[in-house]
Structures are given as C-alpha cells and as structure tokens.
Amino acid sequence: MADVPTHEPTLAPLYDVIQRRRDVRAEFTGAPIPDEALKRIFAAAHAAPSVGLTQPWDFVVVRDKELRTEFQAHVAQEREVFAASLNSETAQTFSRIKIEGILESTMGLVVTYDPSRGSPAVLGRHAIADAGLFSVCLAIQNFWLAATAENLGVGWVSFYREPFLQQLLDIPDRIRPVAWLCVGPVSQLHTVPDLERHGWRHRRPVEEAMHYDKFGRQLQH
Amino acid sequence: MADVPTHEPTLAPLYDVIQRRRDVRAEFTGAPIPDEALKRIFAAAHAAPSVGLTQPWDFVVVRDKELRTEFQAHVAQEREVFAASLNSETAQTFSRIKIEGILESTMGLVVTYDPSRGSPAVLGRHAIADAGLFSVCLAIQNFWLAATAENLGVGWVSFYREPFLQQLLDIPDRIRPVAWLCVGPVSQLHTVPDLERHGWRHRRPVEEAMHYDKFGRQLQH
Numbered sequence: 110m111a112d113v114p115t116h117e118p119t120l121a122p123l124y125d126v127i128q129r130r131r132d133v134r135a136e137f138t139g140a141p142i143p144d145e146a147l148k149r150i151f152a153a154a155h156a157a158p159s160v161g162l163t164q165p166w167d168f169v170v171v172r173d174k175e176l177r178t179e180f181q182a183h184v185a186q187e188r189e190v191f192a193a194s195l196n197s198e199t200a201q202t203f204s205r206i207k208i209e210g211i212l213e214s215t216m217g218l219v220v221t222y223d224p225s226r227g228s229p230a231v232l233g234r235h236a237i238a239d240a241g242l243f244s245v246c247l248a249i250q251n252f253w254l255a256a257t258a259e260n261l262g263v264g265w266v267s268f269y270r271e272p273f274l275q276q277l278l279d280i281p282d283r284i285r286p287v288a289w290l291c292v293g294p295v296s297q298l299h300t301v302p303d304l305e306r307h308g309w310r311h312r313r314p315v316e317e318a319m320h321y322d323k324f325g326r327q328l329q330h
Numbered sequence: 331m332a333d334v335p336t337h338e339p340t341l342a343p344l345y346d347v348i349q350r351r352r353d354v355r356a357e358f359t360g361a362p363i364p365d366e367a368l369k370r371i372f373a374a375a376h377a378a379p380s381v382g383l384t385q386p387w388d389f390v391v392v393r394d395k396e397l398r399t400e401f402q403a404h405v406a407q408e409r410e411v412f413a414a415s416l417n418s419e420t421a422q423t424f425s426r427i428k429i430e431g432i433l434e435s436t437m438g439l440v441v442t443y444d445p446s447r448g449s450p451a452v453l454g455r456h457a458i459a460d461a462g463l464f465s466v467c468l469a470i471q472n473f474w475l476a477a478t479a480e481n482l483g484v485g486w487v488s489f490y491r492e493p494f495l496q497q498l499l500d501i502p503d504r505i506r507p508v509a510w511l512c513v514g515p516v517s518q519l520h521t522v523p524d525l526e527r528h529g530w531r532h533r534r535p536v537e538e539a540m541h542y543d544k545f546g547r548q549l550q551h
Binding site: 116119120121122123124126127128130132149151152153155156157158160161162163164166167168169170171172173176187190191194195199203206208221227230232233234235236237239240242243246247249250251253254255258265267268269270271278279280281284287288302304305309310311312313315318319320321322323324325 | 337340341342343344345347348349351353370372373374376377378379381382383384385387388389390391392393394397408411412415416420424427429442448451453454455456457458460461463464467468470471472474475476479486488489490491492499500501502505508509523525526530531532533534536539540541542543544545546
C-alpha cells in the first residue's frame with residue numbers, strides 16, 4: 110500500500126501525484142465525493158490543452174444505479190469475448206484480474222468527443238483528423254491526476270462497444286464516447302499496477318523508449 | 331505574464347501547474363534544458379497509465395538542426411494549405427497567429443504509438459482499437475505538465491502529414507507519430523491562451539460541458 114499523502118489536495122505536488130496515480134478496480138469504497146473536490150477536478154480537466162482551442166470534450170456524470178447495472182452487464186459480456194480469444198495459460202492469468210469497479214465506485218464518468226465543435230476550420234486539425242480525439246485524452250489525464258490529488262481513485266474501463274454506450278446514455282451519433290471512468294474514494298492506492306501484481310505484464314524501463322534524432326537510434330550522440 | 335512560480339519544480343503543486351500550462355509558440359529562448367529536469371520529465375511521461383500496461387509510446391528527441399529545418403519547411407507549407415481553406419476574415423485572423431516554435435525551441439520531441447507492443451492479446455483493446463492511441467496521449471499530458479513544473483514551455487505542432495514525419499525520422503510504417511512537441515525554456519508563459527489573445531476562439535465555461543446520467547441532461551437532478 111502506498112504511503113498516505115501528507116499534502117492538502119490543492120497543494121499536492123505534481124510529481125508525487127503522477128507516481129501515486131493508479132488504474133483502480135477493486136479498492137472503491139462507494140463513499141460520497143465532496144462537491145468542492147469535484148469542482149476542482151472538473152476545472153482541472155477543462156483546463157487541458159485542445160486543438161484550435163475547441164475544448165471538444167463533454168463530461169457525463171453517471172450516478173444512476175440502473176444505467177450502471179446495464180453497463181456492467183455489457184462489460185461482463187465483453188470480458189467473455191476477450192477471454193475466449195486467449196490461450197489457456199493467458200486465460201488463467203486473466204481470470205484472476207478484476208477489470209472494472211462500475212458498481213462499487215461512487216460514480217461513472219463518460220468523457221466524449223464532439224468533432225463538430227469549432228468546425229469547419231479547426232486550427233491544427235486539417236492534416237491530422239484525430240487531433241481532436243487527442244485533446245479529449247489530455248483532459249482525461251488532467252482529470253485523473255486531479256482526482257488522485259483529491260485522494261480519489263479512477264479506473265478506465267474499455268471493455269465496451271461504443272454504440273452500446275451511445276445508446277445507453279442518449280449520446281448522439283456524431284459524438285464519440287472516449288472513456289468510461291469509475292471514480293470515487295478508495296481504501297488504498299497500490300504502489301504496483303494491478304496488471305503487474307497479477308503477472309499479466311511488466312513495465313519496461315524508460316531508457317528503452319528513448320530515441321535520438323532518428324527512430325531506433327538509442328544512444329545519445 | 332503569469333506570476334513567476336515560487337515552488338521548486340519537484341514540489342510544484344499539480345493544480346498550479348495545470349493552470350499555468352500553456353501551448354507555447356513565440357516565447358522559446360533556445361536555452362539548454364538541465365539533464366536532471368529532462369530525466370524527471372521523461373520519468374513522469376513514462377509513468378502514465380496505458381491500456382493493458384502496454385506503454386505503447388516512444389520518445390524521439392530531435393535536436394539536429396537540419397532535421398528541424400526540414401520539418402519546419404513542411405509545416406510552413408501545411409500552414410498555407412490551411413490558410414487557403416479559410417474565408418477572408420478568418421484568414422486575416424489566422425495570419426497573425428504563430429503556429430510553431432520548431433527552430434527557436436531547444437528540442438523537438440516526437441511521441442509515437444506502437445500498436446504491436448503487447449499484442450496480440452492487449453487487455454482492454456479488443457473492443458476499442460484506439461485505446462492504445464489514447465494511452466500515448468496520456469503520456470503526452472504527463473510530459474507537458476512535468477515540463478511546465480520545470481518552468482519549460484511545450485508547444486504541440488499538428489500542421490504536418492504523418493508520412494512526412496515518418497520518413498524524416500526513419501519511423502517504421504507500423505509505428506504512428508502522434509505529436510511533435512517543441513520543448514524548452516521560455517521567456518514567459520502567458521495567462522491567456524494564444525488563440526484567445528489573438529481573437530481566434532474563446533473558451534467555454536465548464537458548466538456547458540457537464541451532463542448528468544444522460545447526454546444533454548444539463549441540470550443535476
């Protein structure tokens with residue numbers, strides 16, 4: 110278990126938060142989230158950079174139990190779809206891994222992408238259509254870090270089909286759901302990611318990700 | 331001009347950093363970046379969450395002047411492509427906006443996405459193919475915030491064609507460049523985004539982005 114943070118949320122150092130942040134599945138308590146904390150977290154998400162200053166994200170707070178139960182059942186089906194694609198050894202490892210805390214968390218947060226915002230002339234998107242989608246992810250990371258500073262857990266669930274989620278929450282066709290985040294107080298944040306603790310995969314050293322001037326040139330010249 | 335930060339980089343509070351962060355074009359000084367700062371920033375980027383713990387990003391540090399000059403010329407061409415798509419009033423506004431600091435910044439950083447990492451069985455990607463791309467964006471936001479904590483500026487350039495950048499830096503076909511970031515010390519960070527200062531677009535209030543249980547339900551019930 111990670112050390113309990115010693116800072117006020119509003120003073121939590123960025124670097125500490127980045128290292129403490131985890132993708133949470135099993136540790137949600139379901140306790141309420143203070144309104145002031147939520148306000149600060151959404152302000153942080155909304156302060157993310159965006160292509161052409163379009164701020165193409167929307168935030169759908171899902172507290173309704175029935176909607177979450179429907180979503181959870183869909184995710185359970187998709188878990189089976191994935192499990193069926195695995196060889197027996199990998200399937201064994203996967204069987205021990207919890208993939209979502211949809212009902213145990215305090216709320217779901219669906220973050221969406223609206224490509225029409227600021228269009229047709231989106232500054233910075235004519236050559237890279239996905240640039241708006243990238244902006245939404247930057248807002249998600251701000252959200253995730255701010256929630257961590259507030260001692261909340263966040264778990265990104267991606268075992269779902271986008272059309273299912275669109276229909277469930279009346280999301281228009283032109284708007285794409287990008288993430289379902291489980292959000293809420295947690296009993297603890299582990300120091301090692303779940304997938305590493307359960308033997309699914311290990312992290313690689315950052316040095317292996319570094320290249321200099323040309324891709325594949327690993328030593329600084 | 332924003333207040334000069336009063337915290338040591340390693341203690342800079344997350345919330346301050348999130349509000350101070352800007353997308354920088356004109357303020358790069360070209361001064362060197364201390365090695366220790368770079369190490370901390372890349373460690374922060376590499377600590378981002380990723381689908382199935384794949385960490386599918388790579389970081390290409392581009393310091394070579396010739397490569398940067400070639401890239402800058404390509405971006406200038408793409409600026410013209412975009413300008414030609416605008417009506418005369420919008421084109422006038424755009425003409426006053428600087429879109430990159432490729433040569434003035436201390437270095438370029440190209441962040442890439444490798445879909446093959448951890449495949450074929452990427453936990454959390456079978457239903458959403460873009461989930462790996464999303465992970466790369468989370469690492470970019472960690473990078474951006476850490477650089478801001480170190481009092482560096484970052485500017486995301488997206489006026490380029492991906493195949494051009496692949497060829498320039500020998501990036502293999504299967505690997506996708508996601509961003510060119512200009513990085514380095516700056517004379518200042520503005521408090522208002524460039525695009526707002528230059529009248530391109532204004533930010534919207536966060537309340538307009540909030541929905542409850544169903545998309546379009548704007549008042550909390």
